[in-house]
Amino acid sequence: MRIVLDGMGGDNAPRETVKGAVEAAEVINDEICIVGKRELIEEELKRNNFKGNNIIIVNADEVITMEDSPVKAIRRKPDSSMVVGLNLLKEKRGDVIVSGGNTGALVVGSRMILGRIEGIDRPVLASIYPCLGKPASLLVDAGASSEAKAQNLLEYGLMGSIYMEKVLGRKNPRVGLVNLGVEESKGTSVTKDAYKRLQQASINFVGNVEAREVPNGACEVIVCDGFVGNVILKLTEGMAWSILRLLKNKLMETIKAKVAGLMIKGQLTSMKAEFDYNEYGGAPILGVNGPVIKIHGSSNHDAVKNAIIKSIPYARENVVDIIRKSMLDTEENIEEDEEDNF
Amino acid sequence: MRIVLDGMGGDNAPRETVKGAVEAAEVINDEICIVGKRELIEEELKRNNFKGNNIIIVNADEVITMEDSPVKAIRRKPDSSMVVGLNLLKEKRGDVIVSGGNTGALVVGSRMILGRIEGIDRPVLASIYPCLGKPASLLVDAGASSEAKAQNLLEYGLMGSIYMEKVLGRKNPRVGLVNLGVEESKGTSVTKDAYKRLQQASINFVGNVEAREVPNGACEVIVCDGFVGNVILKLTEGMAWSILRLLKNKLMETIKAKVAGLMIKGQLTSMKAEFDYNEYGGAPILGVNGPVIKIHGSSNHDAVKNAIIKSIPYARENVVDIIRKSMLDTEENIEEDEEDNF
Numbered sequence: 001m002r003i004v005l006d007g008m009g010g011d012n013a014p015r016e017t018v019k020g021a022v023e024a025a026e027v028i029n030d031e032i033c034i035v036g037k038r039e040l041i042e043e044e045l046k047r048n049n050f051k052g053n054n055i056i057i058v059n060a061d062e063v064i065t066m067e068d069s070p071v072k073a074i075r076r077k078p079d080s081s082m083v084v085g086l087n088l089l090k091e092k093r094g095d096v097i098v099s100g101g102n103t104g105a106l107v108v109g110s111r112m113i114l115g116r117i118e119g120i121d122r123p124v125l126a127s128i129y130p131c132l133g134k135p136a137s138l139l140v141d142a143g144a145s146s147e148a149k150a151q152n153l154l155e156y157g158l159m160g161s162i163y164m165e166k167v168l169g170r171k172n173p174r175v176g177l178v179n180l181g182v183e184e185s186k187g188t189s190v191t192k193d194a195y196k197r198l199q200q201a202s203i204n205f206v207g208n209v210e211a212r213e214v215p216n217g218a219c220e221v222i223v224c225d226g227f228v229g230n231v232i233l234k235l236t237e238g239m240a241w242s243i244l245r246l247l248k249n250k251l252m253e254t255i256k257a258k259v260a261g262l263m264i265k266g267q268l269t270s271m272k273a274e275f276d277y278n279e280y281g282g283a284p285i286l287g288v289n290g291p292v293i294k295i296h297g298s299s300n301h302d303a304v305k306n307a308i309i310k311s312i313p314y315a316r317e318n319v320v321d322i323i324r325k326s327m328l329d330t331e332e333n334i335e336e337d338e339e340d341n342f
Numbered sequence: 343m344r345i346v347l348d349g350m351g352g353d354n355a356p357r358e359t360v361k362g363a364v365e366a367a368e369v370i371n372d373e374i375c376i377v378g379k380r381e382l383i384e385e386e387l388k389r390n391n392f393k394g395n396n397i398i399i400v401n402a403d404e405v406i407t408m409e410d411s412p413v414k415a416i417r418r419k420p421d422s423s424m425v426v427g428l429n430l431l432k433e434k435r436g437d438v439i440v441s442g443g444n445t446g447a448l449v450v451g452s453r454m455i456l457g458r459i460e461g462i463d464r465p466v467l468a469s470i471y472p473c474l475g476k477p478a479s480l481l482v483d484a485g486a487s488s489e490a491k492a493q494n495l496l497e498y499g500l501m502g503s504i505y506m507e508k509v510l511g512r513k514n515p516r517v518g519l520v521n522l523g524v525e526e527s528k529g530t531s532v533t534k535d536a537y538k539r540l541q542q543a544s545i546n547f548v549g550n551v552e553a554r555e556v557p558n559g560a561c562e563v564i565v566c567d568g569f570v571g572n573v574i575l576k577l578t579e580g581m582a583w584s585i586l587r588l589l590k591n592k593l594m595e596t597i598k599a600k601v602a603g604l605m606i607k608g609q610l611t612s613m614k615a616e617f618d619y620n621e622y623g624g625a626p627i628l629g630v631n632g633p634v635i636k637i638h639g640s641s642n643h644d645a646v647k648n649a650i651i652k653s654i655p656y657a658r659e660n661v662v663d664i665i666r667k668s669m670l671d672t673e674e675n676i677e678e679d680e681e682d683n684f
Contacts, residue, residue: 131584132584132585132587132588133584133587133588133591143522146522146529146530147530178573180485180488180568180569180572187488187569188488188489188569210576211572211573211574211575211576211577211580212576212577212579212580213580214577214580215577215580215581215584216580216584226522227522227529227530227570228569228570228573230522230553231520231553231570231573231574231577232553232573232577233553234552234553234554235553235554235556235557235573235574235577235578235581236577236581237554238553238554238555238556238557238558239557239577239578239581239582239585240581240585242473242474242475242557242558243474243581243582243585243586243613244585245474245475246474246475246613246616247589247613249475250606250609250610250612250613251606251609253609256605256606257605257606257609259602259605260601260602260603260605260606261602261606263598263599263601263602263605264592264593264598264599264602264603267592267593267595267599268592270592271585271588271589271592274588
């Protein structure tokens with residue numbers, strides 16, 4: 001297996017990307033291919049005292065920045081670490097790519113260079129969603145496209161379910177559609193149509209889920225359009241910090257409260273840790289012809305290391321082929337259904 | 343001033359509605375008109391030992407239930423407490439109405455019986471949004487219509503701003519549009535168009551607001567479509583309970599943590615109280631020809647009492663007239679702008 005790492009993607013690249021790669025290389029047998037400015041990467045490998053033989057470098061002189069417009073960047077920077085990395089995947093010289101670079105560019109680049117999986121209308125960015133005191137869920141769409149058709153929502157459910165099962169090891173994951181209420185009749189014309197399609201698919205569809213139940217892990221695959229997905233992810237983060245800040249202020253109110261605060265320091269730290277989902281190893285772009293993992297632009301070496309290690313099952317389990325096959329099955333089902341109507 | 347109370351609306355009506363009315367009647371000089379089954383209401387007034395003279399009863403033999411379909415209920419139950427109450431407003435025999443009944447029916451009934459304010463395309467349900475450690479914001483649309491046009495979002499911002507200023511006493515309230523990012527170019531074609539319209543309106547528009555900043559009080563009037571509004575309200579509630587439950591579990595982990603938990607009992611109770619927004623007195627339906635206040639179906643007498651008291655400024659401040667005038671001004675502005683283009 002060869003894991004491609006966008007060495008220049010992210011706020012702290014290549015320092016943190018290379019350090020993370022070195023740490024990952026020590027615990028895996030697979031090869032890591034860092035793409036980026038050769039001199040800078042060699043310097044970082046030296047600084048980290050790397051002595052192994054499972055890291056190689058592929059040179060790329062350009063860098064796509066966070067400010068670059070996605071489509072233009074992919075077209076006009078053919079020698080950027082992201083584009084070179086995606087081409088390695090396309091040419092089967094790499095099995096999976098991990099990047100902390102410009103999210104829009106990575107989504108667009110994956111679609112333009114790797115292409116969509118046959119039968120998939122729209123590739124999508126998924127995101128790990130932390131559920132308090134429970135295993136994390138997967139949210140699809142995490143903000144790749146602000147609007148969605150019913151067919152897109154069906155695809156999100158199918159692909160999310162496959163990813164959860166094959167890569168994160170959840171058997172028969174519960175797929176839910178974010179909606180105004182649990183009744184089938186609730187929502188917009190799009191969600192009503194999506195409900196019917198998801199119900200007919202070969203997945204464990206648990207129906208509509210209200211936003212209230214999302215943090216509670218009511219479904220393991222959270223299906224919604226990118227606008228709603230963005231609101232869910234950001235509001236969850238905002239609420240977590242608002243409540244923890246409020247708690248912190250309350251614990252400063254009196255001397256007694258301060259003492260109590262010290263007594264539960266360990267518990268408070270472990271509460272904060274519930275929101276840290278680096279251990280899950282980044283967010284997959286689903287629906288393109290190759291496994292692509294997006295990590296935060298602010299990822300440190302730990303997050304990079306984790307993402308590299310966790311990317312292996314994404315490549316190994318042939319998720320792309322399984323999605324392709326699943327889409328063909330779904331199309332056959334729909335055709336059969338349509339025939340039944342005559 | 344005469345405040346109309348839907349005596350039969352809500353899960354605990356008429357017990358809690360009448361008790362709340364009696365408690366309110368003791369502290370205000372205005373008249374409360376309870377609409378509903380006369381015998382039941384008289385019985386409750388007796389049970390509460392009411393001796394005052396500022397409660398009157400208007401009989402209504404039917405009740406709209408939570409299960410009733412909104413449009414059908416308004417049309418087919420002309421003698422329901424809700425329809426009779428709304429008609430009192432229409433006939434100027436009441437100045438404001440408070441109801442804990444079927445939300446959909448109240449929105450539809452307000453529109454059908456009172457009519458839309460001239461210039462308003464779509465009346466809307468607003469909701470108080472609790473900001474932790476800060477004064478609450480107002481969210482519009484709280485779920486009346488799942489989709490919205492740019493013009494609707496403009497109306498939500500204008501009406502929300504007027505309500506915040508005139509009824510809740512906030513000077514020049516900050517109005518924000520929920521969006522994927524703060525840049526003007528972010529979002530869907532609808533939010534981009536709404537941004538421009540809100541920017542031209544005579545309100546304190548602070549631009550796009552990310553969901554992360556909403557619990558933090560980044561804007562005092564939160565503008566979004568009803569689907570997103572529903573997600574924001576319910577996710578906020580779900581996150582609050584999830585985190586408080588997690589904290590509770592953490593405080594049971596060890597004996598030391600249990601002791602600390604007892605030491606901060608007061609602080610924990612006051613944290614929970616941050617989520618109680620009954621003190622703000624219910625949610626207004628904005629854009630109809632009369633002040634209508636929706637309270638939770640599960641409201642107890644305290645919530646009813648509060649809503650009655652807080653409904654007085656809504657009626658007194660002529661919010662309906664101010665909205666009408668503001669819409670006329672906006673239309674004049676738009677016409678002038680269009681003329682400028684030639």
